[in-house]
Amino acid sequence: xxxxxxxxxxxxxxxxxxxxxxxxxxxxxxxxxxxxxxxxxxxxxxxxxxxxxxxxxxxxxxxxxxxxxxxxxxxxxxxxxxxxxxxxxxxxxxxxxxxxxxxxxxxxxxxxxxxxxxxxxxxxxxxxxxxxxxxxxxxxxxxxxxxxxxxxxxxxxxxxxxxxxxxxxxxxxxxxxxxxxxxxxxxxxxxxxxxxxxxxxxxxxxxxxxxxxxxxxxxxxxxxxxxxxxxxxxxxxxxxxxxxxxxxxxxxxxxxxxxxxxxxxxxxxxxxxxxxxxxxxxxxxxxxxxxxxxxxxxxxxxxxxxxx
Amino acid sequence: xxxxxxxxxxxxxxxxxxxxxxxxxxxxxxxxxxxxxxxxxxxxxxxxxxxxxxxxxxxxxxxxxxxxxxxxxxxxxxxxxxxxxxxxxxxxxxxxxxxxxxxxxxxxxxxxxxxxxxxxxxxxxxxxxxxxxxxxxxxxxxxxxxxxxxxxxxxxxxxxxxxxxxxxxxxxxxxxxxxxxxxxxxxxxxxxxxxxxxxxxxxxxxxxxxxxxxxxxxxxxxxxxxxxxxxxxxxxxxxxxxxxxxxxxxxxx
Numbered sequence: 158x159x160x161x162x163x164x165x166x167x168x169x170x171x172x173x174x175x176x177x178x179x180x181x182x183x184x185x186x187x188x189x190x191x192x193x194x195x196x197x198x199x200x201x202x203x204x205x206x207x208x209x210x211x212x213x214x215x216x217x218x219x220x221x222x223x224x225x226x227x228x229x230x231x232x233x234x235x236x237x238x239x240x241x242x243x244x245x246x247x248x249x250x251x252x253x254x255x256x257x258x259x260x261x262x263x264x265x266x267x268x269x270x271x272x273x274x275x276x277x278x279x280x281x282x283x284x285x286x287x288x289x290x291x292x293x294x295x296x297x298x299x300x301x302x303x304x305x306x307x308x309x310x311x312x313x314x315x316x317x318x319x320x321x322x323x324x325x326x327x328x329x330x331x332x333x334x335x336x337x338x339x340x341x342x343x344x345x346x347x348x349x350x351x352x353x354x355x356x357x358x359x360x361x362x363x364x365x366x367x368x369x370x371x372x373x374x375x376x377x378x379x380x381x382x383x384x385x386x387x388x389x390x391x392x393x394x395x396x397x398x399x400x401x402x403x404x405x406x407x408x409x410x411x412x413x414x415x416x417x418x419x420x421x422x423x424x425x426x427x428x429x430x431x432x433x434x435x436x437x438x439x440x441x442x443x444x445x446x447x448x449x450x451x452x453x454x455x456x457x458x459x460x461x462x463x464x465x
Numbered sequence: 466x467x468x469x470x471x472x473x474x475x476x477x478x479x480x481x482x483x484x485x486x487x488x489x490x491x492x493x494x495x496x497x498x499x500x501x502x503x504x505x506x507x508x509x510x511x512x513x514x515x516x517x518x519x520x521x522x523x524x525x526x527x528x529x530x531x532x533x534x535x536x537x538x539x540x541x542x543x544x545x546x547x548x549x550x551x552x553x554x555x556x557x558x559x560x561x562x563x564x565x566x567x568x569x570x571x572x573x574x575x576x577x578x579x580x581x582x583x584x585x586x587x588x589x590x591x592x593x594x595x596x597x598x599x600x601x602x603x604x605x606x607x608x609x610x611x612x613x614x615x616x617x618x619x620x621x622x623x624x625x626x627x628x629x630x631x632x633x634x635x636x637x638x639x640x641x642x643x644x645x646x647x648x649x650x651x652x653x654x655x656x657x658x659x660x661x662x663x664x665x666x667x668x669x670x671x672x673x674x675x676x677x678x679x680x681x682x683x684x685x686x687x688x689x690x691x692x693x694x695x696x697x698x699x700x701x702x703x704x705x706x707x708x709x710x711x712x713x714x715x716x717x718x
Contacts, residue, residue: 209559213717231467231561239559245552249484250477261473262560304556 160184161312161343162208167217169203169367177203178367181217185312185345190338192358192375193347200367201347202242205314209239221312235263238310242317242347244297248290252281252300255289256307263308275303278333295326302333313337315346319353331357351450384459387418387429389436390445399439405432416443422450470562471570478544478574489540490582493532497586500528501593504650515652516683521594526677527649528590530611533583534644534669537612538636541575541619546632549623549715558717564710568620575616576609583608597680603688604679610695611672617702624715643669653685668698 162185169178178200185191195201206212208219210230219226221233247255256272276282279299284292289300298318305313315334319327334344334357348354354361354375361378363371371378394413405428408417420427436443482489505521515523548554557567590596598604626632647669653661664670665686675691678684684691709716 206555209555211555211558211717213713231563234559234561237559239555241552241555243552245555247477247548247551247553249481254477254480258473258477259556261476262470262556262562264467264469264561266469 159187161187161222162345163218163220164204164208165218167204167207167219168215169200169207169212170215176367178207178214181364181367181369183362183369183372185343186360188338188341188343189359190334190344190346190357192354192361193345193364194349194351194354194361195347195364196349199364201364202316203367204364205239205316205345205347209237209314210234231264235308236311238305238308238313240301240305240313240315240318242320244294244301246289246297246300246304249288251286251288252276252292252303253285255300256303259304260307265308271309272307275306278336279303280329294321295323298322298326302330306337310342312343312345315344317347317349319348319350327353384450385420385422385427386449387420387432388447388449389416389418389443390414390447391416392442392444395441399441401439402432402435405435416441467562467566470560471566471573474557474567474570475574475577478540478571479577481544482540482578489578490585493536493582494585494589497528497532497589498593500524500531501590505593508650515655516681518681518683519594522596522681523652523677524650525587525590525594525596526680527647527673529583529586529608530647530669530673530676531644531649532586533579533608533611534615534640534672535636536579536582537575537615538619538622538640540578541572541616542623542626542632542636543619544571544575545620545623546626546629550629554716564706568617568706568710572613572616572620575619576612579612579616580608583612599682600679604676607672607676607679607691607695610699611676614695614699614702617699617706621702621705621709624709627715640669643667644673648673648685668694671695 162183164181164183167178167181168176170176181200181204183204193201193204203212207214208221208226210226210233219233221236224230224233224236226233250258253272253276256276257267257269260267260272273282276285279302281296281299281303284296289297292300302315302318318330322330331353334346338344344357346353346357358375361371361373361375362369391414395409395416396413398407398409398416406419408419409415410417418429418432420429501521501524504524508520512520514520548557587596622632622635626634646664647667648664653664653670653674656664671686671691671694674685675688675695678688678691708714
């Protein structure tokens with residue numbers, strides 16, 4: 158697939174001397190959903206801001222569908238829609254006015270039918286005359302998306318789209334992203350949540366301390382990095398893990414009431430079934446059971462540790 | 466040229482004025498009327514006329530300039546500072562608009578509002594004193610030129626300001642005193658010796674003097690100098706705005 162966005166040798170050092178990005182190279186393929194993962198301060202937002210024209214880069218080149226973002230900024234920016242992380246909206250404008258404003262700002266002729274469709278798709282139509290200030294947080298987030306989609310972009314940046322968003326809206330957003338992809342829109346999202354990348358992305362990039370440390374097909378990444386935890390609440394606390402369980406990677410909580418088993422969920426034999434069988438055989442009873450995916454943070458720790 | 470973007474920004478700016486009609490239009494009209502009542506009656510009863518013009522009529526151009534300067538600055542500075550403050554500036558910076566288009570839209574919006582306001586004050590003044598405009602073309606010319614120049618100046622302040630306090634700083638501490646001391650309410654010929662010279666360093670003197678000339682054909686300084694000074698200030702503002710955009714100063718990090 159040809160790349161629609163090409164980032165080459167991009168660095169950013171702020172006036173304070175802080176280096177936010179170091180020689181970043183990244184190609185985004187046309188029509189894919191790309192998740193950019195990274196902890197706070199890793200450089201995700203700076204990278205997006207450079208591509209969108211909000212922050213000046215120190216070095217490097219960026220082309221959007223072949224258009225250089227500096228020399229041919231009009232063509233490049235017309236193709237991009239951005240939904241920033243923070244809910245930054247002119248609070249006193251109506252939903253209808255603010256979305257039409259965004260469309261005009263990107264040089265598109267008025268098209269009330271299209272704007273109506275965008276608002277309906279995002280369940281905002283019945284709020285079209287409401288002022289932004291009166292909307293709930295979730296509604297404001299939808300409004301930010303509506304603004305970004307108002308000029309029919311071919312690339313959509315979603316910076317932490319589901320941070321602080323309820324489950325229903327998160328599902329709606331994922332659904333919307335899939336619909337956009339079907340229409341051929343390339344989507345680049347940043348997130349803290351591995352589940353989000355897992356549910357949506359075709360490819361995943363990991364950025365840490367301003368460097369892209371990995372770009373991988375999602376399935377491959379999950380296989381490499383996905384670890385799960387099985388947490389067992391014991392009926393009777395243990396003083397120590399019995400010797401016979403030494404082949405399992407078990408941890409006992411300080412009070413002895415909780416046993417945690419960490420395993421690779423992509424492994425052919427993750428060992429969960431055998432562990433439970435062995436526990437039963439040893440007479441260790443549990444009253445509750447829970448499994449947890451490894452958090453991105455843990456994945457990071459692993460990833461960074463593995464770095465030379 | 467992305468004219469649709471210019472129009473979109475301009476429309477939003479004008480809509481803001483109508484949304485805050487009380488603050489944007491009515492309050493300057495009320496304060497101007499109060500100036501008339503206080504200055505016109507209190508001082509006017511002692512100074513009957515200056516240069517053959519009744520005191521009430523004499524202060525009209527100065528009063529319009531006073532509002533024109535302060536409103537142009539506050540309209541334009543707020544218009545660009547507010548998106549910076551709430552963060553919605555991201556959209557402007559990521560849009561396919563040139564710096565020139567941004568300036569035309571914001572400064573155009575701010576200048577339009579203050580010109581409308583100037584005309585409303587003129588109409589209000591005509592209720593208090595009989596008005597006579599000797600050079601209507603130049604009157605409109607000075608009105609537009611001053612509104613545009615000071616809207617540009619306000620735009621610069623809006624970009625420079627990092628807080629609401631800074632936003633108010635220049636208008637309150639510099640522009641208002643200069644306007645009051647710029648001959649709004651008196652002729653600089655009435656000032657004693659050295660002050661007459663010092664006051665010539667105040668750029669607002671030239672604006673008010675030129676504007677007053679367009680009304681009554683009489684000026685403190687020659688109209689050519691007034692026009693020249695206004696154009697110089699306009700050129701300085703354009704140069705600063707061009708530098709801001711070239712460097713991304715306080716807009717793009």
